[in-house]
Amino acid sequence: MRFDRKGILQVKAPVFATKWQIQSFIDKNRGWIEKQQAKKQNSILDPSKVVEYKKLAKQVIPSRVSQFAQKYGFSYNTVKITSATTRWGSCTSQKNLNFTYRLALAPQEVIDYVIVHELCHLRQMNHSSKFWDEVRAIMPEYKKQEKWLKENGASIS
Numbered sequence: 001m002r003f004d005r006k007g008i009l010q011v012k013a014p015v016f017a018t019k020w021q022i023q024s025f026i027d028k029n030r031g032w033i034e035k036q037q038a039k040k041q042n043s044i045l046d047p048s049k050v051v052e053y054k055k056l057a058k059q060v061i062p063s064r065v066s067q068f069a070q071k072y073g074f075s076y077n078t079v080k081i082t083s084a085t086t087r088w089g090s091c092t093s094q095k096n097l098n099f100t101y102r103l104a105l106a107p108q109e110v111i112d113y114v115i116v117h118e119l120c121h122l123r124q125m126n127h128s129s130k131f132w133d134e135v136r137a138i139m140p141e142y143k144k145q146e147k148w149l150k151e152n153g154a155s156i157s
């Protein structure tokens with residue numbers, strides 16, 4: 001049982017299952033179904049606006065990355081806007097930075113934090129205490145933004 005991209009419930013059943021069996025299976029899982037539906041409704045991501053979010057992300061993120069990089073002396077290769085659902089940003093060993101368009105729904109400080117986080121990975125490809133020192137030096141209040149991402153991550157995916 002799962003929801004498709006349009007939010008329609010799909011139930012896979014063996015060919016010999018009767019209508020009654022399928023219905024009783026759905027009834028038994030009513031709690032799960034309602035929970036999933038509530039989750040979708042709480043989401044602030046409007047599927048019909050994905051093109052706009054992507055456009056916005058492309059307008060905002062690369063220029064912001066370049067501002068931070070200049071200010072704090074980071075050098076990177078490229079910035080790409082992705083459709084990643086499980087991560088906000090990533091940094092490759094080739095110094096390519098990726099950010100999900102979903103960040104377009106986050107407050108500016110949160111976008112800035114994700115940018116700073118990935119830039120700091122250019123210097124520290126890990127989450128060591130050295131890495132967090134780098135982040136803290138640029139953004140002393142980064143824990144607030146981390147908290148926002150944790151609390152709202154589900155609603156923008």
Ligand SMILES: [Zn+2]
Binds near residue numbers: 117121126
């Ligand atoms: Zn990281």
